Amino acid sequence: MLSRQHKLVVMKIVSLFSVVRGYNIPIIVLAQYLSAIFILAPEKRALDIILDFYLFLIVFASAITIASGYIINNFYDSQKDLINRPNKSMLDRLVSQKTKLTVYFSLNFLAVLMASIVSWRAFLFFSTYIFLIWFYSHKIKKYPFIGNLTAALMAVIPFFAILLYFYNSISFEEIENHMSHFMVISAHAVFLFLLLLIREMIKDLENLKGDLANDYRTIPILYSEKISKQIITVLTFLTIIPVYILVNVYDVGYMDIYFYVCFAVLLFFLLYLWKSNSKEQFLMLHNVLKFLIVAGVFCIVLINPSVLWHGKELISKY
Numbered sequence: 001m002l003s004r005q006h007k008l009v010v011m012k013i014v015s016l017f018s019v020v021r022g023y024n025i026p027i028i029v030l031a032q033y034l035s036a037i038f039i040l041a042p043e044k045r046a047l048d049i050i051l052d053f054y055l056f057l058i059v060f061a062s063a064i065t066i067a068s069g070y071i072i073n074n075f076y077d078s079q080k081d082l083i084n085r086p087n088k089s090m091l092d093r094l095v096s097q098k099t100k101l102t103v104y105f106s107l108n109f110l111a112v113l114m115a116s117i118v119s120w121r122a123f124l125f126f127s128t129y130i131f132l133i134w135f136y137s138h139k140i141k142k143y144p145f146i147g148n149l150t151a152a153l154m155a156v157i158p159f160f161a162i163l164l165y166f167y168n169s170i171s172f173e174e175i176e177n178h179m180s181h182f183m184v185i186s187a188h189a190v191f192l193f194l195l196l197l198i199r200e201m202i203k204d205l206e207n208l209k210g211d212l213a214n215d216y217r218t219i220p221i222l223y224s225e226k227i228s229k230q231i232i233t234v235l236t237f238l239t240i241i242p243v244y245i246l247v248n249v250y251d252v253g254y255m256d257i258y259f260y261v262c263f264a265v266l267l268f269f270l271l272y273l274w275k276s277n278s279k280e281q282f283l284m285l286h287n288v289l290k291f292l293i294v295a296g297v298f299c300i301v302l303i304n305p306s307v308l309w310h311g312k313e314l315i316s317k318y
Contacts, residue, residue, distance in 0.1 A: 015094035019074045020067040027297055028066060032059045032162050034300040039185050040166045042304070054118045058165050061111040061126055062158035068107035069133040069154065071100050076137045118165065125164060129157055144219045145231075148204070152196035156189050184250050191242040192293065198235050199289040201228055206282035229273055236266050258299035262292055 036055065037046045049055060075097060108130050115122040133154055141147040163185055204211065204218040205228055211218050220228040243263075247256045269288055276282055 011094055019095060019100060020070045024070075025063050025067060027294055028158060029059055029063050031297040031300070032062060032158060034297065035159060035185065035188070036162050036166070038300050038303040039188065040162060055162065055165060057114040057118050058122060058161050061114045061122075062161050064107045065111045065126060065130055065133070066158065068104045068111070068130070069137070071104040071107070072134055073137045073141075075100055075104070076141075119168060121164060121168060122161070125161060129154075129161075132157075142216045144217050144222050147218070148197055148200040151200045152193050155196045156193045159185065159189055159192075184246065184252070187242040187245045187250070191239055191246070192296065194235055194239045194242070195289055195293055195296075198232055199286060199293070201232050201235070202282055202286045202289065204228065205276075206279055206286055208279075225277070232273060233270055236270055239266065252303050254302040254305055255299055258296060258302060262296075265292060 033050065036049050041049060078093070078097070111126050111130065112123060115126040132150075136147070136150045136154060140150045163182070167182075201219065205220055205225060208218075208220055210216075212221055219231065239262075243259045246252050247259060265288065269285060272281070273285060276285060
């Protein structure tokens, strides 16, 4: 049996895991590696990409920067979360604000250190990214739409970190030869950005009470739930543009199946959105979007699913 002191330590570890949303970090790492293997460098052996030490530093720096972002966001949102997420908030409060800040600065220092080992460009990239996350959490997130846009952008930026890494050594003359890879990753990023932006706006509807009590100037508070739903509807239809580019202009293999399923789900999503008026209903819509985003990560494999049943390709010529 664990002693009382040991139980407290375990609970604090669980609390910190909750604060940094540790369940999201492996998904982000997997998404970056799958993007590198199937989109950015399909001509390279997958094993070479997996064992690339500098790519590992970029991916790890991205992961701990995002974790630190969750910490500073939790730090500033502690009062709001007491209303919107009382159970999670009570768990998160097992770790003191001082400890959260200590971990926050430590993770950021480690991320910048690892980035500096890769290149000065990576150092500059992550230094700017860390500042933007802090500025968003401290100031921007309280403002309508610009806060939603910034939150979605912050979630997409790590994919451009690996894009920067792979294209770091390419000369200006060679860029045109790699333009298709750049367009594919950009179209994926735009599609993901739109889903994340929609999710952020759903969160505003879900967290209405806490935002109102803490003077957050979100769209449903300033304008109305109806206006917020109209914007979400427009954004949902805008997802057609990046999907059209991916399916009809570039070859994404069998991943087009994922996009077709997405459209079907998003149509039902919109129908349910206009019938929703409670926190529980908006939470369900939030979870639907989260499922689509996570499923999209795993479905990157559908670009070349033969890897799944031809294991040798992972080691040899893929």
